[in-house]
């Protein structure tokens with residue numbers, strides 16, 4: 001993705017944990033290599049003298065993916081990612097999200113497209129949170145985004161994948177990785193996303209808000225791996241309410 005190879009197909013956020021120690025332990029258990037950080041919410045150096053996430057999430061070990069959570073306009077998002085690039089010594093792989101509604105946290109797609117254009121021109125490698133509209137997904141790819149990240153359902157809702165059909169169209173047409181972002185609730189949601197053919201899954205709340213975040217992080221890792229293997233193995237043909245015996249009906253013993 002964006003010219004780099006990652007072993008893990010699970011990408012995780014850093015919000016909503018009890019403390020930095022729990023964040024560290026859950027991320028470790030998830031096996032994720034890409035860890036996204038909301039530049040407007042989490043201190044990675046903007047606030048001198050305050051606890052800094054990078055003291056527990058080592059940027060030499062993880063790829064830190066600055067994101068624009070909390071931004072509602074293209075220019076706000078662009079400014080935020082330029083600040084992130086400064087804080088991370090020129091690191092240019094970023095996650096763009098421009099929100100359109102404080103209630104639903106749905107993306108504002110016109111502003112997202114505008115910001116993507118500016119950022120790509122500015123030399124960023126842009127992974128982009130977007131609606132599950134295949135036409136807009138294609139526009140983002142044509143602008144030069146390195147990954148398309150359609151929502152599964154509302155951020156923080158844990159409702160799982162609401163429209164697998166649209167996701168399938170986006171996956172089939174895309175020439176860059178498609179990573180489901182937002183709304184995953186449990187490990188089976190992650191597995192379904194991967195079985196559909198997604199290249200990866202990004203999540204935060206499902207792990208951070210679980211009863212046992214570290215254990216859920218492990219379950220998500222396994223869900224993503226199981227779903228990927230099932231996708232590669234190829235599902236058996238679905239039979240429309242028709243049984244088929246598991247052993248031959250002919251030549252029964254006795």
Ligand SMILES: CC(=O)[C@@H](O)[C@H](O)COP(=O)(O)O
Pocket residue numbers: 012013014036067069095097129154155156157158181182183184202203204205206
């Ligand atoms: C962490 C992040 O980048 C967000 O887009 C979002 O928080 C992910 O959504 P969930 O919290 O629903 O997984």
